[in-house]
Amino acid sequence: MTDKPPILRRTERSLPIALLRARESVMEPIRDMLATSGINEQKWRVLRVVQEQGPMEQTAIAQAACLLLPSLTRILRTMEEEGLLSRAPDLHDRRKTIVTVTEAGLALISAHSAQSGQLLSRLEQRFGPERLNQLLDLLEELRRTDFSE
Amino acid sequence: MTDKPPILRRTERSLPIALLRARESVMEPIRDMLATSGINEQKWRVLRVVQEQGPMEQTAIAQAACLLLPSLTRILRTMEEEGLLSRAPDLHDRRKTIVTVTEAGLALISAHSAQSGQLLSRLEQRFGPERLNQLLDLLEELRRTDFSE
DNA sequence: TATTGTTATACTCTATAACTATA
């Protein structure tokens, strides 16, 4: 009789856990950076997504920033109050709201771009630029993979 | 005059965002699975970690499961009430508490192991077993990389 | 003095459902 096989994978080889741990180790310096403007991870993601894709509706932001719509509603309200974003009704479909990054929002992004670039350089230097690219490729492919039944 | 370079990377090539998006796409079916036992992601991680490493102290659990100690305190209290874990003072250092998975905890893990295995098979099938291994290798290396100054 | 873990507090996100307005 041999031993039974382990019930589940080692947690290092569990993809959800490995993704979380890896993310935590990368996020630490970034959270420190963002804390200096009183902005959190979620708001930063929203800002990045909308700056990248241009004026867009909320459902699309929620999807791209990995946030639920009710969470996003609140986040956008405070970000609008802080002057980082503006919202306007869609002219063609009045159920929709179009969100745009304001000048102040762009300024906040710029304010962090230098330091963010430094963090990326450090990452590339210590982890290796080729490995970083490989990892990003794999993550994009994973994201595109359909796991539904 | 050429255009200015983009301020920041495309979000698909931002490591924190890519890690989060990839994780979300993998977690969806797992969350559905766990919901059937009324357990959440965090409790599942704690269970997996302690089952894997054996009886261990809370600071180590917090680190391995990516949770803060105050969050873990509450989680462990409810898991102990649910009978999934037991806690006992460390005999050699009475500041410490040693956490152990109970029979009921092991049973809960077993109850999900078949379905969890199916999800993993599907992942390997659709994403490719070699790519999965490559990705896990890179994530482990990333986790081991030191990004402090 | 430093470490382990708990408690307290304020804030935020999660998850779901019910709801409004519009299509």
Add this chain to the structure above:
DNA sequence: TATAGTTATAGAGTATAACAATA
């Protein structure tokens, strides 16, 4: 009827500080 977004609500995690017990 379906979709976009808001509101409500309960539960849970985040983050920090202060604290007690122990080393």
